[in-house]
Amino acid sequence: MAFKTELTSSDLSEIRQSALGAADPLGIAADLADAAEAGRLADKDDAGYALALAAEIAESRAKLDAALRYVERAVEAYGERDDSQAGAARALHARILFRLGRSDEALARLEPLRPLLTRYPDAAAFVTAALGAGQEHRLAEKWLTEAVQEGLGASGSTTEPSSAEDAGVLFFLLQQRHRLRHALGLQHDTHDNLAERLETRLANAGATAGPAVDLLFFRQAEFGKLLEQFPALSSVFGADWDEHRAILERELVRLTGTGRTGLTVLPGTVVGLTGFAGADGDVADARVRSGYAQQLAGREGQITWPPERNGACWCGSGTKYKKCCLPRSR
Incomplete structure (x- = not known):
């Protein structure tokens, strides 16, 4: 996968949604690390985010030595930041250390x-x-x-x-x-x-x-993987991607009618949802999905809604909003 010359925060969030399903995820991880170190990020403060993402990809493929190198550089890039995103990177560092059998170091990283x-x-x-x-x-x-x-x-x-x-x-x-x-x-x-x-x-x-819908959104390829792994979730997220988008569009319109503003759609992944649920959690539990939505709401990568009528649709189809998801609310 060849990245463009400069990566924005939105680009990184999109990569997060698609990288694990790519043909060469480890190549993507290496490219992310290179972009962070070569100054090819539109916002230099995204370096830690890009490197932590590279570490997550490497960890998912059991390349723990590479994951450790990436996450150590991520933690260094975050420096003294003590926000949620920096904390997540430090927790990832500890998680990888645990998986490498370095428990004492991992606990020392987690305590702060x-x-x-x-x-x-x-x-x-x-x-x-x-x-x-x-x-x-x-x-x-x-x-x-x-x-x-x-x-x-x-x-x-x-x-x-x-x-x-x-x-x-x-x-x-x-x-x-x-x-x-x-x-x-x-x-x-x-x-x-x-x-x-x-x-x-x-x-x-x-x-x-009235029935509430967590504004979790799964892009088309990710939605297919979701229903393949958890068919029962079709009753929550829709039987197909068209219904999934329609459910979200109707809920967004409903929330707007109640006076809500500043609405965003929360792009999720199967790996992220199952990771949040944990080994003993159940993704069919509405509380688990709600918690995952809250986690995403505190991070970058949210999709602002609504777009302009003639602008690109929020679902990423490439079609204008007025011809794509806007009519789905009717």
Whole structure:
């Protein structure tokens, strides 16, 4: 695959969606690393993102030595940044170290990421995934428990959140912890009960407002892989790509009618969804899909909606919006 002279943030996000299904993903990983080091990125701050993506591709092909080289350069490129994206790269570094049998180094890399658990919705997922690679499930449960306790005590009140929206990042911590404890076969405690109450309130709120659709979008090739691997998801995402796009377009129009603005579509991948669910998760669980959508919402690569009528359609078909997905809402 030959890249153009300069890669934008959108280009990198598109590569993320398609690289794992490409004929030569390792070649793409090498090209990404070269683009980052040769200054062929439109935004130099994307260097860490490009290198971390290269590391993920190499890791997916079990080329762990190459993955480690790429991710070490990614972490170096992020420097002192302590946002979610930089944290995800550092967690990836730890995950690869675990897979290489270097557990002590991996844990040393993960420990400084613990404050991110109470700051970013996706931190619980990437920290837990890294610990899972090292079979440190009990430690993951301990860290999540301590983060939940910190989150509950942050307001200085013993009153629990009354809704998932009020809970904020704490909601995702509770979800991740609840799923992990279920996988470990642990008995419910007060935090598990709170997680279930918040999830129930969220589901009831959604039922009152009408059927909600997470704005997860799978490009055509990725959608085919999704239904091939999980046929039952056709009832959620549509029986074919046309129906998938129609479901999203109708939901976007509905949300606009409620006064929502600044809407974006969230391009997902089968690898990303299954990775978020984890070995013991179930992609058929609406809570898993919602959590994955929230993770994507905190990252780059979202597709702004709506496009101009005469502009390229948001689905990536190459056709004008007015002739592609705009009519699907009717």
